[in-house]
Amino acid sequence: MSELAFRSISDLSNNYRNGEISPVTVIDACLKRIEQFEPKLGAFQALYAEDARQAAEAAEKAYQSGHRIGPFHGIPFALKDIIDVEGRITTGGSKVMSERISPGTATIARRLLAAGGILLGKTKTVEVAMGGWGTNEHMGTPWNPWDLKIPRTPGGSSSGSGVSVAAGLAGCAVGTDTGGSVRLPSAWCGIVGLKTSEGLLPTDGIIPLSHTLDTPGPMARCVDDVSLMFEVMAGRHPIDTDRDLELRQGLFGSREAGIRGLRLGVLSEDEREGTDVEILTLYDSAIDLLRSLGAEISVFQMPMRFADMQGATGSIIYSEGYYHHGEMFENENAQIDPYVRPRILGGRDIS
Incomplete structure (x- = not known):
């Protein structure tokens, strides 16, 4: 069953x-x-x-x-x-x-x-x-x-x-x-x-x-x-x-x-720095499998470093998160997750 x-x-x-x-x-x-x-x-x-x-x-x-x-x-x-x-x-x-x-x-x-x-x-x-x-x-x-x-x-x-x-x-x-x-x-x-x-x-x-x-x-x-x-x-x-x-x-x-014929983009080699070897091995195996099934794999260069893009995206999330939940998170007596609170409050000064 x-x-x-x-x-x-x-x-x-x-x-x-x-x-x-x-x-x-x-x-x-x-x-x-x-x-x-x-x-x-x-x-x-x-x-x-x-x-x-x-x-x-x-x-x-x-x-x-x-x-x-x-x-x-x-x-x-x-x-x-x-x-x-x-x-x-x-x-x-x-x-x-x-x-x-x-x-x-x-x-x-x-x-x-x-x-x-x-x-x-x-x-x-x-x-x-x-x-x-x-x-x-x-x-x-x-x-x-x-x-x-x-x-x-x-x-x-x-x-x-x-x-x-x-x-x-x-x-x-x-x-x-x-x-x-x-x-x-x-x-x-x-x-x-x-x-x-x-x-x-x-x-x-x-x-x-x-x-x-x-x-x-x-x-x-x-x-x-x-x-x-x-x-x-x-x-x-x-x-x-x-x-x-x-x-x-x-x-x-x-x-x-x-x-077959589906075009898939993968990040360039320089964006792989700092990633565990085991993870990269599995990632590459997945790419090889997709290629063997007929997908077209293309390496592309982002307009900014991936880490920089993460930072920019984070600023949007913090800012809009504060917009939606700032009042609740500003209440020091509220039971708020201590990991989440500073991240939401971090959007207070982002405009």
């Missing part, structure tokens, strides 16, 4: 359609793993077990009566706890916001639910999504599931989303990425995460860190699942008036077509 929690979205969808398994069985498998491993891993901020079971029963009846919505129907997923679901608490990973009731449902969450997805719960995050290690002093830091003996950092800020997917607690999850917050936990937990370009996915109903750079992103165990999630969530929203990228239908093309 545990194996069901690790099946891909497309496999589950086909299994449901053929009557081989039921959404109820899959949700029970996920909840069983959550019961077994969540006390150690701590991936979830909130769990909606009863609602998930009811949704699974409804999905089962829909499949039995031939009313399949689409390939995401009956798929268990989780949301980073900065994404609103109406009537649910969304803490933003902050003790200060631990009783904040969501006033509405984020468009990306609404689209996943409308596609028949089954929400298992909200996953833990670094406070206000400001941090790459995945740590949170007051709300708890999830364990990286690859080592159950020693607590190792999962990457952040979408820490719980990465852990829940890697451990088979959820079939897939949604994170957000401002400066690496989907990419880091995906890499550190050994799953697939997509940092989407600004404007491709709506950001309404998401507690902001940097309105210029915030982007939601799908997280799953294979590229095919990430692509399918993206297609469900994609499309502009009226609130995104300052985003200038329009969604193109079939952005990824056919998932069966492969990557």
Whole structure:
């Protein structure tokens, strides 16, 4: 039964359609793993077990009566706890916001639910999504599931989303990425995460860190699942008036077509200095694999050093983070993560 929690979205969808398994069985498998491993891993901020079971029963009846919505129907997923679901608490990973009731449902969450997805719960995050290690002093830091003996950092800020997917607690999850917050936990937990370009996915109903750079992103165990999630969530929203990228239908093309002819850029040799040899070896192996599959690899030179670009990006994040959360972080009596507070307050004098 545990194996069901690790099946891909497309496999589950086909299994449901053929009557081989039921959404109820899959949700029970996920909840069983959550019961077994969540006390150690701590991936979830909130769990909606009863609602998930009811949704699974409804999905089962829909499949039995031939009313399949689409390939995401009956798929268990989780949301980073900065994404609103109406009537649910969304803490933003902050003790200060631990009783904040969501006033509405984020468009990306609404689209996943409308596609028949089954929400298992909200996953833990670094406070206000400001941090790459995945740590949170007051709300708890999830364990990286690859080592159950020693607590190792999962990457952040979408820490719980990465852990829940890697451990088979959820079939897939949604994170957000401002400066690496989907990419880091995906890499550190050994799953697939997509940092989407600004404007491709709506950001309404998401507690902001940097309105210029915030982007939601799908997280799953294979590229095919990430692509399918993206297609469900994609499309502009009226609130995104300052985003200038329009969604193109079939952005990824056919998932069966492969990557032949796809042009991929890699950083120049001088940008690799200071990176561990083991990491570079794995990185180069991945590039070689992509090249063997037909991708065109091009070395490109950025207009500024990568480290300088990180500094410039950080200034934007600090400044806009202070704009959104400065009042809360200025309160010396508030229970604020000591790692996050100085970073947000660092944006006070940036204009």
